[in-house]
């Protein structure tokens with residue numbers, strides 16, 4: 001049997017909240033809003049159970065769409081898969097390099113120039129200097145930063161920083177690509193230009209996990225889908241089956 005590229009085993013994830021006892025009215029309201037996902041942890045503090053009993057194994061070629069209503073836990077699961085959140089219980093195994101297309105500016109050094117950030121990110125991916133030189137021009141050109149690439153990233157506008165982060169993140173084909181549809185890539189012209197680059201990346205990664213409310217995107221890029229509700233995996237299966245199940249629920 002092939003080795004899983006991405007595996008989640010018996011994962012629970014809780015976020016601590018304020019003291020449960022001292023905010024009972026607020027808790028009552030929160031409980032209604034969150035579908036009774038507020039509990040009390042061992043230290044007597046309130047906790048949101050953001051993910052519960054998650055088990056997944058994804059192999060080369062798997063392209064998983066995460067579907068579910070607002071607050072179902074899709075983004076939280078993506079962040080867990082990325083290693084941004086550590087599980088409270090259970091474990092996540094990643095066999096390969098991970099790229100996230102959300103919070104894409106995360107990890108950029110504001111005091112370093114755009115060019116230095118390209119080198120930093122590439123070294124972190126284990127690339128050699130001569131190979132980085134080969135890809136730098138293309139990243140700078142795609143980001144349309146011209147001479148600004150020699151300025152510290154903290155001097156960039158939000159759009160410029162996002163363009164650099166996107167161009168950099170999409171310059172390497174990762175083993176595991178994690179995408180949240182709700183990420184901005186700058187102005188409308190840049191979004192249009194980014195579509196093909198993103199589609200190529202999504203098709204070439206060994207494993208793709210994408211959270212989306214857009215059924216067309218899920219149908220186009222995924223061969224499996226996972227319906228989530230209240231932080232739990234309800235059903236994993238064929239895209240059409242899962243989308244029908246989700247549609248029947250909303």
Ligand SMILES: Nc1ncnc2c1ncn2[C@@H]1O[C@H](COP(=O)(O)OP(=O)(O)OP(=O)(O)O)[C@@H](O)[C@H]1O
Nearest residue numbers: 015034048050068069070071072073074075076077
């Ligand atoms: N940092 C946090 N602290 C406390 N609770 C959190 C945190 N992050 C997520 N949660 C909880 O996890 C729930 C799921 O949020 P998440 O953003 O993963 O949902 P989603 O399925 O991506 O929703 P949407 O479709 O609206 O983007 C939230 O309702 C919230 O209760």
